[in-house]
Amino acid sequence: MAKPNFNDLLAFVTVARSGSFTRAAVQLGVTQSAVSQIVSSLETRLKIRLLTRTTRSVSLTAAGERLLHTVGHRFDEIEAELDALTELRDKPAGTVRITCGDSIIKTTLLPRLTPLLLQYPDIKLEFDINYGFRDIVADRFDAGVRFSGTVAQDMIAVPIGPPVRMAVVAAPDYFARHPAPQHPRDLAAHRCIDIRFPTYDGVDAWEFERQGKKLKVRVEGQLVFNSTVHIADAAVNGLGIAYLPEDEFSPHLAEGRLVRVLEDWCEPFSGFHLYYPSRRQPSPAFSLVVDALRVDRSPPGDGSG
Template sequence: MKRNLNDLLYFVTVAREGSFTRAAALLGVTQPALSQAISAFEERMKIRLLTRTTRSVSPTAAGERLLNSIGHRIDEIETELDMLTELRDKPAGTVRITCGPNVLRTILLPKLTPLLQKYPDIHIEFDANHGFRDIVADRFDAGVRLGDTIDKDMIAMPIGPKLRMAAVASPAYFENHPIPQTPHDLTNHTCINQRMIRSGGLYVWDFDQDGGDLNVRVSGQLTFNTSEHIVDAALAGLGIAFLPEEEFGPHIQEGRLIRVLEPWCLPFPGYYLYYPSRKQPSPAFSLVVDALRMRRKN
């Protein structure tokens, strides 16, 4: 029986994504064509590989067995194809990175722009979101997170300077509320809460006090799970916000937001690029890592 390697690639992608639509987008084919190819593959194999519902797609027992047996081999083939770009005049390939929107804007794009201009055959796909993606299961080459949130089994490399938190509110807010002198005073203020995507809980504001941590649970009318909307709410005078100072951009310097409690906000490790240990990174990935590496100032 003739077997097409495309059929295996199509099946693995659909099974991993749990969606014909997402898989088709990754593969660069239309959703109907992908669905038809999978159906024809199942017909030739004389066995159902995927269970389809109106909301999702999942492997059958036979499909799970096939996915477990060939999925890693598909990955190995793609890695070897990427490695062949070493023989080209210029490196080529796609690097997939998951990260937060702000670090994408402030660190990744500025550092990677010269690389992309020098190597037109290198492509970078960014997944910008506020959650934590499993870079192994979701087949990302790397991710970017704050240094203290990275799993110990990952290779981690700093790509930006240390950060500081900042508690801020608009001048209009402080016209009607006293300036807090200590973090404990925040319990008497309207604060803008943040819902943590990974845990589902509210972020507990973490300050420094005499070398130790001081945690404060705040309350207010608004809760967001996105930092940009927290900034917008603070600018609108709706309460005190607490985020890494870079999230507020020039608003502090230009007086649109007033910073408070600064002595209680000490520097902490910033953003790191992290990725699984790999013996033979592709040339494109190695160039991306080198471009993002922190350089010591002379």
């Protein structure tokens, strides 16, 4: 019996992920016609169509989606095992891809990973700034960063920061023109600066908790952003009330450019976690990244003997 050849499966997975025979050909280092012929031969052998082709696009059929879901991660595991062979080299090497938000790069990822990059020049980092809930397996990221409560149960989640508190803030000038809210429900009568996450159809509600009581409030205002970068500046300019992790407002709060309200409704919760698939064998480069970011949350005195 002839041994199976998996080149056709690899070609199919590459086309399916890239959405293009041309891009797949570049990645595989062959001609576009060769890729097309290989995938067509696979469809002939399986006696089922895997891809729907038009002059402008390539999309998966139901059978194609099933095959990609079944075999795609197998090639990722093989690639990870091959990457792990860099342990035999003098220095770890390779690219680590992480999807995350803006602020965590500035406050945590770059400060912690800069020494690692200086020590290991063959390690490369690629950051994808994205506020949606990316499928890191399908999109071929090594890891993502989220709050722990939003990480899927089949992922390994490593704490990379302390507990987080949200903050509700506005400029003194804003509160000079509008009475400060005394309860989260009062926010409905205020101009609020909101954020629209790609994962949701609309803007998400602001979440509060006090003494075990949880509350969600939907707010409105003149400004909606799709990232957190400009929200603090908009609040400083008196354009409304903002709601983000308190670290993003710290300099403005310390210098009086922003005033905090509803502090008793902003209880701390488990902070940012680096998450990645539990089934994947990490490369040496990725293991070093995890170790550099990991935060020990053991109670003081644990392990001191």
